[in-house]
Amino acid sequence: xxxxxxxxxxxxxxxxxxxxxxxxxxxxxxxxxxxxxxxxxxxxxxxxxxxxxxxxxxxxxxxxxxxxxxxxxxxxxxxxxxxxxxxxxxxxxxxxxxxxxxxxxxxxxxxxxxxxxxxxxxxxxxxxxxxxxxxxxxxxxxxxxxxxxxxxxxxxxxxxxxxxxxxxxxxxxxxxxxxxxxxxxxxxxxxxxxxxxxxxxxxxxxxxxxxxxxxxxxxxxxxxxxxxxxxxxxxxxxxxxxxxxxxxxxxxxxxxxxxxxxxxxxxxxxxxxxxxxxxxxxxxxxxxxxxxxxxxxxxxxxxxxxxxxxxxxxxxxxxxxxxxxxxxxxxxxxxxxxxxxxxxxxxxxxxxxxxxxxxxxxxxxxxxxxxxxxxxxxxxxxxxxxxxxxxxxxxxxxxxxxxxxxxxxxxxxxxxxxxxxxxxxxxxx
Numbered sequence: 001x002x003x004x005x006x007x008x009x010x011x012x013x014x015x016x017x018x019x020x021x022x023x024x025x026x027x028x029x030x031x032x033x034x035x036x037x038x039x040x041x042x043x044x045x046x047x048x049x050x051x052x053x054x055x056x057x058x059x060x061x062x063x064x065x066x067x068x069x070x071x072x073x074x075x076x077x078x079x080x081x082x083x084x085x086x087x088x089x090x091x092x093x094x095x096x097x098x099x100x101x102x103x104x105x106x107x108x109x110x111x112x113x114x115x116x117x118x119x120x121x122x123x124x125x126x127x128x129x130x131x132x133x134x135x136x137x138x139x140x141x142x143x144x145x146x147x148x149x150x151x152x153x154x155x156x157x158x159x160x161x162x163x164x165x166x167x168x169x170x171x172x173x174x175x176x177x178x179x180x181x182x183x184x185x186x187x188x189x190x191x192x193x194x195x196x197x198x199x200x201x202x203x204x205x206x207x208x209x210x211x212x213x214x215x216x217x218x219x220x221x222x223x224x225x226x227x228x229x230x231x232x233x234x235x236x237x238x239x240x241x242x243x244x245x246x247x248x249x250x251x252x253x254x255x256x257x258x259x260x261x262x263x264x265x266x267x268x269x270x271x272x273x274x275x276x277x278x279x280x281x282x283x284x285x286x287x288x289x290x291x292x293x294x295x296x297x298x299x300x301x302x303x304x305x306x307x308x309x310x311x312x313x314x315x316x317x318x319x320x321x322x323x324x325x326x327x328x329x330x331x332x333x334x335x336x337x338x339x340x341x342x343x344x345x346x347x348x349x350x351x352x353x354x355x356x357x358x359x360x361x362x363x364x365x366x367x368x369x370x371x372x373x374x375x376x377x378x379x380x381x382x383x384x385x386x387x388x389x390x391x392x393x394x395x396x397x398x399x400x401x402x403x404x405x406x407x408x409x410x411x412x413x414x415x416x417x418x419x420x421x422x423x424x425x426x427x428x429x
Contacts, residue, residue, distance in 0.1 A: 037059035173211055173214040174219055177222050183203065285319050331343060
């Protein structure tokens with residue numbers, strides 16, 4: 001236990017000078033706890049809602065405790081951070097005007113979590129060794145989650161796909177694709193010991209099988225799109241192997257699971273892509289909701305409530321199917337819940353992230369910052385593709401990408417302060 005604490009202290013970049021005063025000791029301890037809480041939060045994202053919230057709360061408390069030590073540059077707000085805050089402010093305004101404020105402010109809290117996590121990571125992750133710790137924590141988390149899911153499918157008859165804190169197939173598959181972008185990037189960099197690379201390869205393989213088992217066809221396409229992005233970034237046999245494992249997993253599920261076979265075979269028929277059936281009704285209902293609340297929407301996370309006749313008998317006119325708890329489209333979901341202003345704020349956030357990624361595509365290369373870039377770029381692409389049929393943003397997905405963006409911004413700021421050439425960002429600080 002003492003050795004683990006010493007390693008964590010070392011990654012935090014602090015010493016154990018016995019002559020240091022009490023305030024300095026407290027600050028060092030705060031930095032160590034902050035780093036540990038960030039690592040724990042990332043690890044528990046796909047595993048446990050309760051442990052994720054506990055770790056995040058500790059990280060937030062440490063971040064607030066360190067505010068007085070911020071330098072002038074750390075008080076500045078980067079463009080991506082400003083976009084996060086803009087989206088959060090619109091959410092607050094939307095909740096304040098909502099007919100269901102109790103539910104809407106719970107949605108605001110969710111947005112506050114991933115917005116604040118961006119700033120927490122930006123402050124708490126300062127060195128390359130710390131970046132590596134966060135990356136491996138994310139890998140370990142998805143590795144445990146994938147193992148549990150596969151064990152359940154092998155040992156019992158699972159009627160409906162579910163993945164611990166990630167929930168149903170679509171949300172789980174979206175997170176898995178985001179993590180696959182990150183892990184394939186790690187493997188392609190040829191970093192770490194042979195044992196570490198072997199473990200990483202096993203987790204990648206397990207995640208690919210989970211993606212096939214999920215039967216989330218939109219995210220199957222999302223994975224192939226991410227693979228093309230990674231191939232353009234770095235042509236590696238790892239990508240060919242990953243696609244091969246994924247296709248083998250899908251083929252295997254087609255042979256043993258009738259439901260997977262039926263949905264997969266449907267991809268060969270043209271009507272699959274034009275027959276929207278129930279989803280079209282949901283989209284039309286979302287548009288009616290947006291027209292009723294054109295500027296600030298009905299409030300974050302209130303989509304389902306707006307079709308509950310027990311709350312408002314007039315809501316029947318939206319015509320949303322009873323089982324629909326969300327708009328099945330990121331833009332329509334945002335427009336219905338946060339109005340036109342919310343949709344514009346979302347577009348600004350996407351533009352700010354895309355700008356950061358485009359500016360850093362040549363600057364962030366190698367281990368580990370090049371992997372962070374790959375993970376963030378793959379995550380944004382995944383969110384945009386998932387957003388065609390799902391809300392796309394929120395929950396664990398947004399906390400993952402906000403953490404990656406926090407590390408990118410910190411490295412970008414460190415490179416600028418040290419006046420290093422754009423082709424080599426060097427250490428974070």
